[in-house]
Amino acid sequence: MSDYFIEVQQLAREFPAATKGAPSLTVFEEATFGLRKGEFVCCIGHSGCGKSTILNILAGLEEPTRGTVLMDGREITGPSRERAVVFQNHSLLPWLSALKNVIFAVRARWPEWSRAKITEHSLEYLKMVGLGDAYDRKPWQLSGGMRQRVGIARAFSIKAKLLLLDEPFGALDALTRGIIQEELLRVWERTSQTVFMITHDVDEAIQLADRILLMTNGPRARVAEAVVVDIPRPRVRAALVHHPHFYPIRNHLVDFLIQRSRELSSSAALAPATPGGPLRYPPEIYPSRNRELKPSHTTA
Secondary structure, X not given: OOOOOEEEEEEEEEEOOOOOOXXXXXXXXXXXXXXXXXXXXXXXXXXXXXXXXXXXXXXXXXXXOEEEEEEOOEEOOOOOOOEEEEOOOOOOOOOOOHHHHHHHHHHHXXXXXXXXXXXXXXXXXXXXXXXXXXXXXXXHHOOHHHHHHHHHHHHHHOOOOEEEEEOOOOOOOHHHHHHHHXXXXXXXXXXXXXXXXXXXXXXXXXXXXXXXXEEOOOOOEOEEEEEEOOOOOOOOHHHHOOOOOHHHHHHHHHHHHHHHHHHHHOOOOOOOOOOOOOEEOOOOOOHHHOOEEOOOOOOO
8 A cells, every 4th residue: 555645657648740740749757746644845846847747747637648647546537636736827817816716716615615704714714815805806906916815715725635836926026025935835745735846046946845756857857856855844934044954955056057958858868767766865865865765655
C-alpha cells in the first residue's frame, strides 16, 4: 500500500509536429513523483519544461501521452470537484462581487446547503485572506493582489482534496507577493489540504514548500531531484533568511537552475525515471542522505 496520496507514474506529454513529416515534440517524459496527504510541494524549472502541463494533467484538464496519475488509488481522467485550481490570472467572474464569486463555487460544491450557510461559509474564507471588509466589491474595484486573494479563498472554500496553484503570484509586486504568501500559508495550515504549486521564485518555494521538485530543461524534461525543505514551521519571511538551512538550500536550487538543469538535459547523466528511480537530495544539507532515495510507491 502506497503512502502517497497522489502518484505520478512515468508521465509524458507529446505534441504533434507543426509541419508534416517532422517529429513530434516531447515536452517532458518519465515524470515520476508522489505527494503525501496534507503536503505542500512546489515544482521549479525553466520555461518550456512542462510544469504547467503537468499541473493541467493533475487537474484533469489535459491528458498525458503516456503514464498515469492516481489520486487515492484512482486514476485521474478528467476534472473533478476534488481538485481546485488557481491560475496566474485570477479568473474571477467580473459581474459578481468578491463574496458572490466565492459563493458561486461553494453553491456548486454543496447545492443542498441553505443560502445562509453558503454565505457564512464563503465569508469565512474571505476573512481568512483579509478581505472581510471588501466582500461587496467587484473585481474591477480590487487590486491585483486582492483579486488573487479572492481566487485563493474560492479555491480553499470548496475544501478540495488537492489544490493546484499555477504561478498565482507571478504578476504581483514583491511586497504584495510576500503578504499573500504568508496569508496562503495561514489558510493552508488551517485546512491541511494537499497543495501542488508551480513557481519560478526560489525564495517563494523555500518559504512555502515541504518539498521542491526540480525539473531539467525541455524538451524531454524530467523530474531530476526532490529537495526537502527542513525548516520548521511557521515560517516568517523576515526570519527565514536567518535560518542556517536557508542559504544552503537556496544555493542548491540556484545552482540547479543555472547549471545542472542544462547539463542533465544535454547528457545521459539522468537515468530514466521510474517509481523507484533517482530523487537526489543536497548532500551539503543532509550528509547522512548523500545517496539515492527511493519513493515507496510502485507500479504493477
